[in-house]
Amino acid sequence: MCGIVGYVGEQKAAPILLDGLGKLEYRGYDSAGIAVYDGKKIGMKKAKGRLKVLSELTHDGETLPGTLGIGHTRWATHGEPSDVNAHPHLNAEESIVVVHNGIIENYMKLKKKLIGRGYQFLSDTDTEVIVHLLDYYYNGNPLQTITKIMHRMEGSYALGIIFKDHPEELYAVRKDSPLIVGHAKSGCIIASDVPAVLKYTRDVYFIENEEIVRMKKDSMEFFTVDEEVIEKESVHIAWDVDAAEKGGYEHFMLKEMYEQPKAITDTFSPRLKGNTIEIEELNMSDEEIQSIRKLMIVACGSAYHAGVTAKYVLEGMARVPVEVDLASEYRYRDALIDEGTLIIIISQSGETADSLAALRESKQKGARVLGIVNVVGSSIAREADNVMYTWAGPEIAVATTKAYSCQLIALYLLAMKFAKVRGTITESELVQYIEDLKRIPDQVELLLNNKNRIQKFANRYLAARDVFFIGRGIDYAISLEGSLKLKEISYIHSEAYAAGELKHGTISLIEEGTLVAAVLTQENLYKKMLSNVVEVRTRGAFVLAVTNEGNDQVEKAADYVIYIPKTNQYFTNSLAIIPLQLFGYYISVGKGCDVDKPRNLAKSVTVE
Ligand code: G6P
Secondary structure (H helix, E strand, O other): OOEEEEEEEOOOHHHHHHHHHHHHHHHOOOEEEEEEEOOOOEEEEEEEOOHHHHHHHOOOOOOOOOOEEEEEEEOOOOOOOOOOOOOOEEOOOOOEEEEEEOOEOOHHHHHHHHHHOOOOOOOOOOOHHHHHHHHHHOOOOHHHHHHHHHHHOOEOEEEEEEEOOOOOOEEEEEEEOOOEEEEEOOEEEEEOOHHHOOOOOOEEEEOOOOEEEEEEOOEEEEEOOOOOEEOOOOEEOOOOHHHHHOOOOOOHHHHHHHOHHHHHHHHHHHHEEOOEEOOHHHOOOHHHHHOOOEEEEEEOHHHHHHHHHHHHHHHHHHOOOEEEEEHHHHOOOOOOOOOOEEEEEEEOOOOOHHHHHHHHHHHHOOOEEEEEEOOOOOHHHHHOOEEEEOOOOOOOOOOOOHHHHHHHHHHHHHHHHHHHHOOOOOHHHHHHHHHHHHHHHHHHHHHHOOHHHHHHHHHOOOOOOEEEEEEOOHHHHHHHHHHHHHHHHHOOEEEEEEHHHHHHOHHHHOOOOOEEEEEEOOHHHHHHHHHHHHHHHHOOOEEEEEEEOOOOOHHHHOOEEEEEOOOOOOOHHHHHHHHHHHHHHHHHHHOOOOOOOOOOOOOOOOOO
């Protein structure tokens, strides 16, 4: 996720671009850049770090004259945050310049071809292929050239483009990444999101997939990929800037929950090639995968919970032993590692002090370390031997939702890959798992759209003192995360228990009216779970059950039932966690807590 802006008009472009980028910094903030065309030359400035570094460098835009320009605030995907990797990107002749939000999935293939044709690459980004492709196909007609490269690029993109020999035109195009355009008094403006344009106009056009826009200072034309003209209606935006940053959602947490379908797709789609799974960044031969004797997953917080799920998935599917450790424990327990051990460190931020220390401890012992990380170029990403990125984009709410969901997806992909290579699943099983994986985004969407029902239920429990989450197997892992979501943002005491363990102590805490959330997605454990539900209910508990569609029997045992769509036994966490996230969220909202910034917590815990 990055933020792009562009302007063509009568005013100086650079200050407008910087102002717009300031409103988009929530979309990425590791580097920024602007390019402005003054009629003679395309001037460009880029800088690693927050936007203010770029503002200082350009004296708030004063050093870049011109009334046509594009800008970008970056959330690194390909290539770590740096001045060269920052956007915009220019062709060698400095006659075409591009900003990009999204991921070009076939960029390696395109890059190879372009290198073969003599193009030189300065950055590690996928974006640079776009500007060289434009250069390669450019025939003096920007529209034609853009449609040509659209046919060649796979993945997602929102682009702002300037062609030097069309000094009064700004081009924009999108596919699977957001883009809006607005008509201001003095010109036209493009942006990834509404907050960047609100100062200039409240009437915006939402660009649809594969639509192209040509803007001049006083006109705006829309085209299809076949260069046919389209008529579009503008939409009036009533939100204030604060609400607009959250995309109209009340909190970043809710917005990020709603971003899960896209984040999940972004995480799996570059790694699915037909009916095979390719995780190039693993950099492991089949022989190396076969020779793994043990996996050790090390992480903190929700990332640890993703690891607990992964233990069941990896052991079940790929039949490889898995240990899961809290990083703060692992780093001091002198774990036994040999050359058959692969260490997996999971971290959204890539900066968590305990996880980083665990990584260093493992490397010192000679182990190979794979990082599953969201922030490109973060410490864990840099120091791990290999990195598999989750493509969740920046997460602002302290309580993680979309990054956790993407960690699960990365781990499923790993399990499927290992299982296939180690021969523990058949070709047809793999195909079925891939089908199930592809269905998750729509299923998550469906569950999110059921939010009113969960909100109503949550409102009845605002005064709860204790809540217990119970489950077995993967359902226990789901319970751990459901319980953490609730307690961290609502300040209600909650605990997750392996349901079979209840009778060894915790059941004494159940009294009349205690809320118990029971997760029953594992068919082989369903009957056992039903007994546990009955056990707590007969002691007075009020039971909320989360289970698979079709498990109607639970209606008799529980007080309130939420059904999740059908998937295979390994992927249920991705679905069952959605109502639990919503439950924690609505309790927090109902209690008037600071949802996005809960007390005493930090998004990135860089101290021990
Ligand atoms: C903090 C965050 C959690 C996160 C944990 C681990 O406690 O609030 O949401 O799960 O750190 O962070 P990491 O960045 O390593 O995933």
